[in-house]
Amino acid sequence: MNEKFKFEKSQKITFILLIVVGLLSLTAGILIYKDHPEKIWSNILLNNYYFLAIALCGIFFVAVHKIADSGWQASLIRIPESFASYIPIAAILMFLIYFGMHDIYHWTHTESLDHILQGKTAYLNMPFFFIRMFIYFALWILVSYGLRRLSIKSDFENDNKHFNKSRTYAALFVVLFAITSSTMSWDWLLSIDAHWYSTMFGWYIFSGALVTSIAAITLIILYLRKKGYMQYITESHLHDLGKYLFGFSIMWAYLWFVQFLFIWYANIQEETVYFVQRLEHFPILFYANVIINLVLPFFVLMSRGSKMKTSILATIAAIILIGHWIDLYLVIMPGSVGNSASVGFLEIGLSIGYAGLFLYVIFNSLTKASLVPVNHPFLEESLHYET
Numbered sequence: 001m002n003e004k005f006k007f008e009k010s011q012k013i014t015f016i017l018l019i020v021v022g023l024l025s026l027t028a029g030i031l032i033y034k035d036h037p038e039k040i041w042s043n044i045l046l047n048n049y050y051f052l053a054i055a056l057c058g059i060f061f062v063a064v065h066k067i068a069d070s071g072w073q074a075s076l077i078r079i080p081e082s083f084a085s086y087i088p089i090a091a092i093l094m095f096l097i098y099f100g101m102h103d104i105y106h107w108t109h110t111e112s113l114d115h116i117l118q119g120k121t122a123y124l125n126m127p128f129f130f131i132r133m134f135i136y137f138a139l140w141i142l143v144s145y146g147l148r149r150l151s152i153k154s155d156f157e158n159d160n161k162h163f164n165k166s167r168t169y170a171a172l173f174v175v176l177f178a179i180t181s182s183t184m185s186w187d188w189l190l191s192i193d194a195h196w197y198s199t200m201f202g203w204y205i206f207s208g209a210l211v212t213s214i215a216a217i218t219l220i221i222l223y224l225r226k227k228g229y230m231q232y233i234t235e236s237h238l239h240d241l242g243k244y245l246f247g248f249s250i251m252w253a254y255l256w257f258v259q260f261l262f263i264w265y266a267n268i269q270e271e272t273v274y275f276v277q278r279l280e281h282f283p284i285l286f287y288a289n290v291i292i293n294l295v296l297p298f299f300v301l302m303s304r305g306s307k308m309k310t311s312i313l314a315t316i317a318a319i320i321l322i323g324h325w326i327d328l329y330l331v332i333m334p335g336s337v338g339n340s341a342s343v344g345f346l347e348i349g350l351s352i353g354y355a356g357l358f359l360y361v362i363f364n365s366l367t368k369a370s371l372v373p374v375n376h377p378f379l380e381e382s383l384h385y386e387t
Contacts, residue, residue, distance in 0.1 A: 002374055005229060005366040015360040022353010029346035041100025042336040043346055047354040048097070049188055050212075050328055052090035053205075054358070057213030058083030059144045060177050063170035066147075071378035072240055072385045075232055078371050079217050079224075081151055084144035085365035086358055091137040094188075101126065104336045107194045116195055124191055132187060136180050143173045152369045160377055181206045189328075192335035196274045198263065204255040205331070208293075211248035212324040214241065215317040220362070222314050230371060235308040236387040242307025245297060245316060252324075253294035278330055281339040285326055292323030325351065 026040070033039045058080035065073050101108045107117050107124040117124070150166040182202025190201050198204075218241045224230045263271045278286050297316055306312045333341035373379060 003229060003371045005224070005363070005371055007363050007367050011363060012360070015356045015363070018356025019353050019360070022350050022356065025346055025349025025353065029350070033346070036337075037100065038103040039337050039341070039346065041097065041103045042332055042341075043350050044093070044100065045097055045104060045188065045336075046325075046328055046332050046347075047351055048090060048094045049332075050325060050351075051086065051354050051358045052094065053209035054213045054216050055083040055086040055090060056140060056144075056177065056181070057206075057210045058217060059087075059140075059147065059173060060210070061213065061217065062147060063173040063177075066170040067167055067174065069378070071381035072237065074373060074376045074378040074382035075385075076217075076221055076230070076237060076382075077151070077373060077376070078366065078369065079220050080213070081148050082362050082365040083213075084141075084148045086361045087137070087141050087144055089357070089361055091141070094133065094137070095130075097188075098130065101129075105191055105194070107191060120194065124194065129187060132183065136184055139176055139180070143169055143176060147173065151373060154375045155370055155373065158375050163375075163377055181209075189331050192332060193274055196271065198259050198271075198274075200255055200259045200262075204252070204259055207248060207252040207255050208324045208327050211245060211252055211293075212321060214244045214248065215320040217241070218245065218313060218317045219321070222310055222317075224371075225310075232372075232383055234385065236385050237382075238310065238313055239304070239307045239387050242301055242313055242316075245313075245320060246301040246307070249294055249297040249301075249320065253290070253298075256290070256293075277334050277339065282330060282334060282341075285330055285343075289323065289326050289330060292319055293327060296323075 026044075029040055029043070061073075061080045062077060064070075065077070097104070105124075107113065107120065108126060110121075113121070122128075146169040147166055150162040150169065154160075154162040154166075185202050185205040189205060190197070218238075221230060221233055221241070222238075225233055260275060264275060296319055300312060300316050301307055329343070329347070376382075
């Protein structure tokens with residue numbers, strides 16, 4: 001079995017048009033908000049982090065299943081593997097934040113730091129910030145490309161040599177990501193509100209990124225099946241993806257609620273200010289965040305049958321993608337832009353552009369190898385998998 005994906009001209013044109021929409025929105029935003037550069041840079045940071053997190057959690061999905069010797073997902077693994085190709089693009093885009101640091105992060109205003117921020121300068125300073133960023137991307141790219149390379153090599157050699165070697169890369173990535181998934185959220189997100197802190201913040205951001213990545217994997221698979229590819233993906237595979245969406249939506253909600261409840265219950269001013277601002281000035285988005293990311297997935301995906309219906313699964317996956325964009329918006333915008341932040345043409349248009357770029361890179365990567373990992377030791381198990 002050897003199925004190759006063909007990146008059609010119409011698909012390329014569609015994704016390029018989406019990118020153009022993003023560039024036009026960014027250009028218009030620069031002209032309109034020239035006196036408020038924080039709005040431009042905050043939107044760039046939002047989309048940089050959102051799509052990078054999807055890519056990284058796709059590799060995490062691959063790594064966890066590989067070290068667990070999971071068999072059910074072998075036939076669909078080439079989709080999350082392809083996410084590795086976006087990480088170098090994300091690195092370039094993230095380093096552009098250098099030019100907007102002063103507009104996003106208050107701790108960069110070294111001339112007017114209070115005693116709290118002065119106490120954090122050993123960690124929150126520009127040189128160390130970008131040294132950490134460089135280390136993150138160097139390690140992510142090295143390990144993720146190693147996993148992808150070994151997976152493709154195994155297509156041409158009918159033994160488990162490359163698969164066994166890839167387990168080492170997978171274990172390394174899981175350990176690496178366990179650390180960097182938290183530290184990158186502290187660096188790029190939590191430090192926007194540098195006076196506020198939460199010991200659960202890293203896990204909260206990770207859980208949202210993971211369910212978003214699984215939603216992206218699900219939608220890409222459903223799209224490819226509609227185009228005639230991956231017909232070996234059965235209702236049982238979709239059912240398991242649906243269970244992931246269901247389960248990790250609950251995990252995200254648990255972490256969101258516990259973080260909110262513990263801080264709110266303590267009623268310490270420097271802790272509650274984070275939620276007070278979002279409740280008072282962004283009430284619609286605040287409550288929509290919970291409804292979209294917990295209530296809808298919970299009740300719609302509760303039944304077994306709903307997880308196997310492509311129309312329902314696609315709808316919920318799309319809703320989750322939107323919902324966790326809102327979640328990340330609420331993490332970034334109130335602290336960087338302030339109470340005047342709103343969702344308008346810049347936010348929507350730029351996100352569409354980033355989505356076009358992400359999909360173009362992923363679809364182009366899918367052409368580099370067979371959609372079926374032909375010599376994967378668990379392929380037969382996956383092809384005959386039933387829940």
